[in-house]
Structure formats: C-alpha cells, structure tokens
Amino acid sequence: MRLLRYLSPYRWKIFVIIVLVFLQSLSSLYLPHLMSQIVDNGVLGHDMATILQLGGFMLVISIVGGVCSIAASYFASKVSMGFGRDLRSKVFSRVEHYTLHEISTIGTASLITRTTNDITQVQQLANMMLRMMVMAPLTAIGGIIMAVTTDAHLSLVIVGILPVLAIAIFSILGRATKLFKSMQVKIDTLNRVLREGLTGVRVIRSFNRGMFENHRFDMANLDLTSTSIQVNKIMALMFPLMMLIINFSTVAIVWFGGLRVGVGQMQIGSLMAFIQYVMQILFSVMMVSMMSFMIPRASASAARINEVLETEPEITDPINPKDEQGDVGLVEFRDVSFYYPGAKQAALQHVSFMAQAGAVTAIIGGTGSGKSTLLHMITRFYDATQGQILIDGIDVRELSQERLRAKMGYVPQQAVLFSGSIKENIRYGKADATDDEIRHAADVAQATEFISKMPDTFDAEITQGGTNVSGGQKQRLSIARALVRRPRIYLFDDSFSALDFKTDAALRAALKPEVLQSTVLIVAQRVSTVIEADQIIVLDEGKVEGIGTHDTLLHSCNAYQEIVASQLAKGESA
C-alpha cells in the first residue's frame, strides 16, 4: 500500500478525523459508565435527582458523539475523494507522457481500468479505513481502558476471549481468501468460454458444435458452482461463530462478575457497563475483520496503479532542446536500426534514406516489414536503437517533442475520432483553425459531401469511438484533421484503405496541389497507391530491399516484383 503516501497532503485532516473518531468512540464508551452510575448511585442509592442529572448528561454526551461522528464522516469523505482525485490525476498525466512502448506493455484496456475502476476501488478502501478501521482500534483501546478501570480482575476475561476470536477469524478468512481467489479464476474462465462462444458463433454453428460448446460451458459452470458453494459454506460459519464467541463472553462476564458482585467486590451497575464495554471491543474487532475482505481486492488495484506510476516514460525531452534551423521538412534516416524492447529480431535494420520536401516517398512491404515502425520513428514514438533520424539536419532527440510533432500531419492506419462535433474533431489538428480552413480541409479530404448530408453538417456530433460514421468517413475526417495543420511533413500510414476506389482517386487528385511544398511519406499495401511516387522504399523484415521509382524497382528489385506479382495478374503490371 505504497499509495498511502499520496494521503500525506491530507495529514492534518486525517489527524482531525482521528481525534473526532476518538471522541466519538469515547462518548459511546462513556455512556455505559454513566448508566452504571445511574444504577449504582441513583437507583440503588434512591436518588431521583442523580438519575435525571446523569440522564441529561448522557444526552449531552450522545449529542457530542453524534456531532463528532458526522464531522468525521465529512472530513473522511473529503479526504478519500481528494485522495482519489489526486491519484487519478497523477495516473492520467503519467499515461499521457507514456510512449507507445509503455502503452503496449501494460495495454490500453488495462490502463483504462487502472485509471477508472482501480482508483475507485482504492478510494473506497481509503474511505472505509478513515471511517471504520480507524475507529476499531480506538474503540478497542478505549474499551480496554474503561474495562480495566472499572474492574481489573474481570478484565482478564477479555484477555481470554480476544485470542479465541482472533484465531477463529483468521482461520476462517484464511481458507475463504484462498477459495475466493480460485473462484475469481473460475469466473474468468466462465466468462472467457462465454465470450468465445459469442464471437465465434458463426464458426460454432457452421461446424455444428453447439453441443460441444454447451458441454464446455457446463464444465466451467459446474466448476464455478462447486467452488462458490464451498466458499459460502465456509463463510456461513463466520457470523454464527463470532456471535457465539461474543455471547459466551457475555455469559462469562455475568458469571464471574456475578461472583464478584455477590461478595461485594463489584457493583451491579459496573457489571452492566462492563458487558457493554466488552461488546463494543468485540464488535469493533469483528467489523475490522469483515472489512479486511476489501483489502486484498483493493491492494491488487493499488499494485496495478503503482505499476503505472512507477513506469517511467522511455522518451523524454532533452534538457536543452535545440531550436530548429531550417523549416523545410527534410527527413533523413542515417543507418537506423530498431529493436522493439525485448525483441531478438530487429524491426528495422540499417535503414538509410532521404525524403525531400516537395516529393512523395512511399514505403511498401508486407505485414511486419517495419513500415509503420518507420513512421513512428519520425514522430519519435520510438527512439532508434542505433543510427540517427534527422529533420532538417537536426537529430529528433535534440528537439522538444512538441516542436518536433508540430511539424507533422499524421494520419494513422486506424482512424481515431473523439466525441465532439465534426468541426471540433478537425480542429484537433489546429486549435485556432478558422471555419474556412476547416471547410477547405474537409473539401480536400472528400468529406464535405457526407458532412453536408448530416443533420447539423459541421456541428454534427461524433459519438464516442466514432461509431456513428463509417470507416471510410472516419478516415476522411482523420485526413482532414492532418490537412488543416498545413504541416511541413505528411505521414500517411496506410490511410486510404477504407475508402472506396472512386473516393480514393478523387482524394488523391485533390491532395496533390495541397502537398506540393511538403514532404510526404506514405505507407501502403497496394501497389496502385505507390506507382506514381517519386521514390519507393521496399521493406522486407525490416531491411530495405530497394529504393527507386516503380519502373526501376520493377527491373532491379526481387521483393518488389514479388509484391507486384501477387497483386496484379500477369500482363497488368507493366
């Protein structure tokens, strides 16, 4: 629970909470004491005035206790929610600085869970701890003090009971926790089987394996059921056993206390108060043990959050970033090799080339040939293991990431849109873009037609994940977003794949005059996309197999010929 250090800004509030809770448990403990005085002095001493006086005093004490507990609850809410807020903000900003490597190591889905559910989990535990768990030891200590001052001899009963209760709780919880863990695994299995059944429904039915799947599910279901029965049967023991221990301790107190009362060593009111003290001590112990159930779950969450906070982003800005000299957009790779962290095989090997401003450089190759990796190195999503990448003659590592990326318009393979209007989405490319600029970008990206058909045109809302527009529309908006930037360097990562052929052609024709002055890098799978490029870089397993135009490569490069042959039938490729 190293996360608790994030509670330190709240240490004064926590101190106040502890004081308040202590006062409140003292008031709860003081009530039986006053009652014992009513009984001993008032009732047995036949003094009505004392009864009323002490009664009034009890009322005051209850009110003070109530006020304390409400105030404590107020501060506890503030502290735990503040703790959650701080943690969330730390995690989020840390993840924002992650590189693609850290993101892929932990996984996007997992990062989302860590920022949302896991933090909520920890926050809840903090809340519980501040309210309940703080109270338990205070009550126990206070109770023991009261008990000892009331009758030290009888307090020995507590010494006898506490270990019994502790052993009972720990032995039950120990077994249950183990079973809970195995139950979690079985729940995951059941869900997996179910999910596989949902995603593979067509395959399952086409192979007539419905019965088999039912059987598979049933096995998982049975397995889970038998474990849950076990867990619940063990947990069934918990409450009755604890009640038994507590009740028997009452009996013990009455018996031994009775003996002491009988010989006049103790007053009857004290005995009644003593019963209450012991009750409060035992119940606080029980409460904590019940709550300790939350701890394993929350500490698993805490460990996951910690992992996020302790993972340092690999790529950081230089301490003294250089100012760029020229602003032409010349991209140069000098003998660049790159290994993904932990990988034995290089994703890129000794890649050298130059991409000039005003020229189109296309990169072609199969999956895993390193095309996207190459683009990701220009944006500095990854740093080269060896060699240098230069933009206008300056190593990308010597520029600030912000300055570096401001030069680029990047269009990813999978178009990503954000919730908000179409206009806002395009404006992600340039925060101060005018409406005219946005309209123009949309025109070039061939998006104006479908946008104008939407109910609110440019103000139409895109839902989260862009589910209300088609793949092709998403891609066009994502292109418009890059265009509105008017960057020096365009990076298209297989960005036309979801477009139908007519749109593809129209878009490319409209794009041509737009990018005349810029450096354009296009990653492509289709030969048709790269044919007209000024230079084509053929990648295979991270190595450059050839650089040249379509015609020269067709004669000189085997890998290129292979690609062309697989896509175009003979006779069509010339």
Place this chain on the structure above:
Amino acid sequence: MNAPRKETGSPGLGFRGLGAMGMPVQKPKNFKATLVRFLTYLTPHRLALSFVALAAICSTLFSVFSPKLLSEIITDILQGFIVHERTGVSVNFQQIGHLIILLCGLYLFSSLFSYIQQYVMAGIAQKTVYQLRRQVHEKLSRLPLQFYDVHPHGDILSRFINDFDNISNTLQQSLTQLITSVITLVGVIIMMITINVWMTLVVFVTLPLSVFAARFIATRSQRYFIGQQRVLGQLNGHVEEMYTGHTIIKAFGLEKKSLAEFESMNASLYEVGYKAQFISGIIMPVMGFIGNIGYVLVSVVGSLLVFNGVIEIGAIVAFTQYSGQFSQPITQLASIANIIQSTMASAERVFEILDEPEEVPDTTMPQELVAPHGNVMFEQVHFSYAEDEPLIENMNVDVKSGQMIAIVGPTGAGKTTIVNLLMRFYELQGGFISIDGVDITRLTRENLRSLFGMVLQDTWLFRGTILENIAYGRLRATREDVVMAAQAAHADHFIRTLPDGYDTMLHEEATDLSQGQKQLLTIARAILANPSILLLDEATSSVDTRTEVQIQKAMQELRQGKTSFVIAHRLSTIRDADWILVMNHGRVIEQGTHTQLMHDHGFYASLYNSQFAAATQEAF
C-alpha cells in the same frame, strides 16, 4: 457499532449492508411477474427452503429470547447481593448457574441454527444460479444469428456476470435476512411488551425518528449519487478516448488540452463525489446517534421505573439489548426492499434472453443430403435485415457443381449476407435456396451446415492447443487426421517450428500467432471437415507476402473440384470465377461473368478499373 447494542443472530452482516440504502435503485419493469417467475426456480428446493426457514426461525427466536434470560440472571444476582447484605446469606449461585447453562444453550442453538440455515442456503443459491446460467446458455445456442448481430456482446456478457452475481448474492443473504428481520422485529416487540409496556413505548419513541432520518438521507444521497454517476461516466469516457487515441494525442501535441479537460472533470467529480459520500456516509452515524438517544432514554426511564419498583434492574439490561435488536431489522428491511428490487431487475434482464424468439425449428420430416454434387440455386430470393429496407429482391443464381462464384464489392458492402443466407443463419423472406434441388429449409441445420466449409477473415480460435483447434472441424478426429489437414493447409511447417508444436496453447484472441498463421489454422480446420461446398473469404491486407502465397495455394487446393463461394479481393480469383456477384450497400447490384460485367460498364467495371488497372492511376 456506534451504539452499545447487541446484533441479532441474523446472518451476513451485509457485505452490501447499509450502503445499498443510499444508492439509486434499478427497478424492474414488471415486478410481480418477474418475482413469480423467479420463484418457480426455487420450487424444486422447497423442502430445503422450508428447512432453511425453520432454522432461521429457531435461530432468531433463541436470540430474541436470550436477553430476557440474561436480565433475569442479573436481577437474581442483584437480589442475591441485597439479601446477602441484609442477612449474610450468600448468593444462591446454584440457581444462577442453572440459568446460565440455559442461556449458553440458547446461544449455542441460535448460532448452530444460523449456521445450518446459511450452510443449506449456500447450496440452494448456487445450484439455482447454476441451473439458470445453464438454461440461458443453452438458450443462446438456439437463438438466431440476428440476436448476436443486434445485441452488443458486452451487454450479453454483463447479464452473465453482473446480473447473475446480483441474483446469487440475494439468494445467499437477503432471502434469509428477510425472514430473520421480520421475526426479530415481531419477536422483540412481543418480548419487550411481556417485560414492560411503558419501557416498550420508550423504545418506540426513537422509531419515527430513525425512519424519518433514513428516508431523508436516502433521497438526498440518491440525488448526489446520480450526479456522481454522470460525472464519473463522462470522466471514464474521456479516459477511454484519450487512451485509445493516444497516438493521435501525441502526434498532434494535444497532451495539454487533454489533461486540462481531464482535470476539470476530475475536479467536478470530487465536488459531487464527496457530497455523495458524505451524505450516504452519515446514515450509519445518524442511526448510531439515534440508537444512543434510545439507549439514554431506556437507561433513564428504566432507572426511574426501577426506582419506583415497577420493573426489576435486569429489565434495563434486557431493554438496552432489545432496543438495539429492534432498530436493526427496520434498517435492514429498508435495504432489503431495494436489494430485492434490483435483483428482480437483474432477473428480468436474464429472463429477457430466455424469452427471445428462437430459430425457426428444423422441419419435422427432414431430408438428408450426404456428399452432394454441389449444385446451388437461388430462386426468387427476397431478403432484408430490417422490414422496411429490402436488400435482396428477386435474386436468381444457378451454380453448377464445381463452379466458383466470386463475391466482390467495397468494404462494408455486406458480402457476408450471402454467407448468412447459405448457412441459414438468417431466414429468407421469399423464394428459396436449394442444394442439388433440395430446399435448404427441408434439411436439418446440422445436415446443411455439415455440407459447408467456411473460412472467414475474422479467424476464430479458442483457448486450447493448436491440435484441439484444428480438430474442431470434425468430431473424433485423430492426431494423424489433424496433421494431414495441417499439411494440406501449408500450416504444418510453421506449427512444427513452435516450441510445443501441435500442443502449443493458443491464448485468447491467439495474439501469439500472426493473422496469416491463424488463417492457415482455420483453413486446416475446414479441410479436416471435408465439406462439399466452400465459403471462403480471401485475406486482404494484414498478411505478409509469403504467408499470403501459402494461403492462396491452400485455398486453391481446398477448392479443387468443389463448388465454392469466394469473397474475393484478388484479381486472379475474380477472373477465374465462373460467376461474379457484385455487391454494394448490402445489395447484390450486378451479377454475371467478368466479360459480361465489363461489357455493361456498370459498377463492376468502374470498380475493376479503379482497383486493378492501377497503371493508369495517379498516385499524387
């Protein structure tokens, strides 16, 4: 635990406990019908359930009776003490000893019955949930494909996870709690009245106070909880978007903007969140406070009554315990009401699946086709997914045995519709499809589907070994069969290079294999099934050149001499096809041979020209 009070013997000091009171409750649409239906799942266990009820009653009665006994003991001790002081005769501990043994017995039996009741209930609850889960899963296997296409998987999964969890918790805890709470309430009132009516009234004084306070707090906290839920939803949505769009955020230098938005949501979450926490969190202290007031009243009034000789001193002890026992079932009943509501809402969602219309049953007098020639005919086929949007109207296709049909069209043109119809995943609205002259609706689905071999781009593999995954194609396939199929699919080589060969475990979504390798495995699976007719989806982009050549070869061999429908992306495939179906926006818009279609200068011709006659194309 704020007040000096004794808990009842009721089980499961709720893991959901009082918190459930402050939260907004999900309500079922039809409470009564759902409840009645839900109870039918419990009827097989009625014997065990009555036993549970009996145990719950016994346990509660014993725990309700014990404070009275305790009070008698204390009174006896006091009396003995007074007698001792006056006369010097020592306290009669023999009589007290008897009472104490009796009290121990009461406690012991109360706990024992409480344990038995929980123990038996564990079995009932889990078995009921097991049955229900099994029933729903079997139902899923009888639902038409449409159900799967319309309902998001997350939604179905959530019913299986959250709703079943809710149901099993309620069965485990809340049902017996309901019984014990009611009995405790009634029992405590009766016990109190038998001791003293006036004291009972004193205890009752705090009752309206706690009911009012609970209701006041609950309504207020619900409002803040709803607010919190809304802001949390926004914040989680933002996190999800920013994380999935991480590359874009970085590439466009938007980290600051994204962080600023996050911080403002986070701040408002804090504002509404701590209020919700605070208000819902004061239920316990306020109840404790009211409990304490009750305690003070009982002490004072009790003492006054003892003073006047109306009651015995032990009665005060009994009443301090009873006042605690009394307020607890009331708050418990309030939260159980909510829990039952939300459980019924869960049950209702589960029943909704059970009530979904099933697939049209197989014909009662099915014909059987074994190793057909593979003549496939579409005659006047009408089909649509939604009633008012006809997709396929009057489609006629005549496929002769051994022919290859290419289905072409841009991405998202609905090429899988043809698969859906051939495999009878969806029912036609008119016309019929026949194989070797037999209407496919006259076959059992099992028979029909055994005729087809399907290789989709979206490769589905499950967690298990490679061997198991390939063997999925045919029941009782031997290892030799699997290896032969893998060899035919050109998959044998790469499988052997894996550390455990055919016994390599595939993890979920099989991330450890490349997309192309996965596809080779699904081809092997289809080969093993040895179908008469093939449905193939050619790979588009995500496969490297070498694997692609292997897939091509494997598919060609698979097609040898069989009727095949190919969702085609390659020019060579299309030109080799005997017949081409051109699809766009879900419809079959043209069909014919390549030459015919080119001649027509329609959609196909322009598609063909833009895609394949690339040399004339401009690339910037």
